Amino acid sequence: MGYGEKRGDWYRGRYWIAPGVLRTVEDADGNTIRFTTKREAAKAANDLEAEVRKGTWKDTKAEKETFGSYVNRWYEAQDLAASTMQNYKRHIEEHLLPEFEDKAVADIQRTDIDTWEKKEKPLYAASSVKTWRGTLHLILSDAVDEGLRDSNPATKRRGRGKRAGRSRNRAPEKVVTDALGILLIAERASLLSGRDDEFVATVLKGYTGLRWGEIVGLEPKFARPEKVRVEWQLYELDSGELHHCPPKDDSYRDIDVPEWLSSLYLGHIARTKPKPCACHGRAHVFSGYGVANDSARRSGVKLVDVARHAGVSTGTVSNVLNRPDAVAEATRAKVESAIAELGYVRGASVGETAAHWRRNGYATWLFQPAATGWYPKKAPYEPHPVPLSADSWPGVPVRGRNASGRAEACWLPIARGLTPHGLRHTHKTVLEELGTPPKLMDERMGHEDGSVQARYTHITKGMRKRLMDGLTEQWEESLAARLALSPRSRVPTLDALLSVRR
Known part of the structure; x- marks a missing residue:
């Protein structure tokens, strides 16, 4: 009735x-x-x-209009940041359309959405499913505004149809490290890349909490004495394009840095003299690691050219680069002379170096091996320890043919499960440990607190100085601990820092 x-x-x-x-x-x-x-x-x-x-x-x-038809014109009507548009597109195409595409917008019921959510949860992280449901809620809210339906079935009703307790919201806690961990990971990443960029960048990230896109997009003019200005980021889209855009949530800010840290990155800029990239026309503090697309077909001195010029095998050249003590002095001198004459640059031997880091490549081949001591599974390769020669601590990565067979050691994990973003969590944890006022923490992290308490709290010079003193003390302690492990380092920048302490 x-x-x-x-x-x-x-x-x-x-x-x-x-x-x-x-x-x-x-x-x-x-x-x-x-x-x-x-x-x-x-x-x-x-x-x-x-x-x-x-x-x-x-x-x-x-x-009536189907969900597939409506969501297409809904997406076209949006005018948001490229990163947001990319995320919406991924949510819609990969998770919402397969379930709701042919359903009429007016016919989608709450039970349909709950059933879809139950199917997704065993396959994906709970936080991801929650995000996709949020996108669906947004789409259907606009459908309600257009009069296509009376109410939004994706609205969550608290405590209805769900098991009680907090356990359903539990997720693995983010892994963090300490000051010594930051230093050791930075050293290992630099040894893996064969240059100082990764050492300086990892330390900078660990002591400022910069987001990944912010550190990749950092320009020399914003890396100032005792202050880093966050004005832009380079956000990597699914297409591989690095999009030059404002920082997340428009979190423009100045980040105070201790004198030792500004000396570290200013010295790096002076040594590397960054040049504008071809893709954005801007100079950036840190350049990419690895080769640019199609660069293998470009001209340039390769390892085999050095071997031919010196009259030795490519294996001998590789040993000179990685294990110089294993090569006879006369042979080593001959190879080093060929390297100097030909202008061979290690890391660029197979082509032109990429202008910027790629998130996946950096995490896979540099950060994760440095933090865990293992290369992750990457088809066709299985997970395996980083092969090392043991001629100097903490070891030098062995490269080339039969690297594992020639290895004498491998690294122990420093922080298993740590990610580059985990350094941002690490910095926030350190700020808490040092008793930093919430207002100053939010400023450094690029967060916003709209509470009344935040309006009535203000940052003073004394707060800033105490934080800089605390970060400096942690850095000095980590250097002292590293010096106790070994007085020298194969990373030039770190070796210079250790020599001062010696």
Whole structure:
């Protein structure tokens, strides 16, 4: 039997078309009819229910717009940051369309969404499923505003149909490290790359909490004495394009840095003299690691050219670069002379170096091996320890043919499970440990606190100085601990720092 349902200051008619399936009384255009009294709404609903029983009722919703059609024009109407548009597109194409594409927007029920969510949860992280449901909620909210349906079925009802307790929201805690961990990981990453960029960048990230895109997009003019200005980021899209855009949530900010840290990155800039990249026309503090696309076909001195010029094998040249003590002095001198004459640059021997780091490449081949001592699984290779020669601590990565067979040692893990973003969590943890006021923490991290307490709290010079002193003390302690492990380092920048302490 039909009935009237109150909706604010009006009523809508509701009637049954099948067991468990309710419909709303609508006009010819599919819009809900708003009745002034409950009696009128119930009468209209009963009339339509009578048509259902007679078999003369027509399902007008069968001709309504499908989710697939609506979401396409919804997406086209958005004008958001490239990163947000990319995320929406991924959510829609990979998770929402496979389930809802052919359903009419007006027919999607809460139970349909809950069933879809149950299917997704065993396959993906709970936080990811929550994000996709949030996107669906946003889309259907706009559909409600357009009058395509009366309510949003993706709205979460607290405590309904869910197991009680907090365990369902549990997720693995983010791995963090300490000051010595930052230093050791930075040294290992630099040994893996064969240059200082990774050492300086890892230390800078660990002591400022810069986001990945912010450190990749850092320009020399914003790396200032005792301060780093966050003005831009390079955000990597799924297409591989690095998009030059404002920092996340427009979190423009100045980050105070201790004198020793500004000396570290300013010295790096002076040594490397960054040049504008071809893709953005801007100079950046840190350059990429690895070769640019198609660079193998470009001209340049290669390892084999050095071997031919010196009259030795490529294996001997590799030993001179990686294990010089294993090569006879006369042979080593001959190879080094060939390297100097030909202008061979290690790391660029197979082509032009890429202008910027790639998130996946950096994490896979530099950061994760440095933090865990293992290269991760990457087809066709299985996980395996970083092969090392043991001629100097902490070891030098062995490269080339049969590297594992020639290895004498491997690294122990420093922080198993740590990611580059984990250094941002590490920095926030250090700020808490040093008793940093919340207002100053939010400023450094690029977070915003809209509470009344935040409005009445202000940052003073004394707060900044105490934080810089605390970070400097941690750095000095980590250097002292590293010096106790070994007085020298194969990383030139770190070796210079250790020599001062010696």
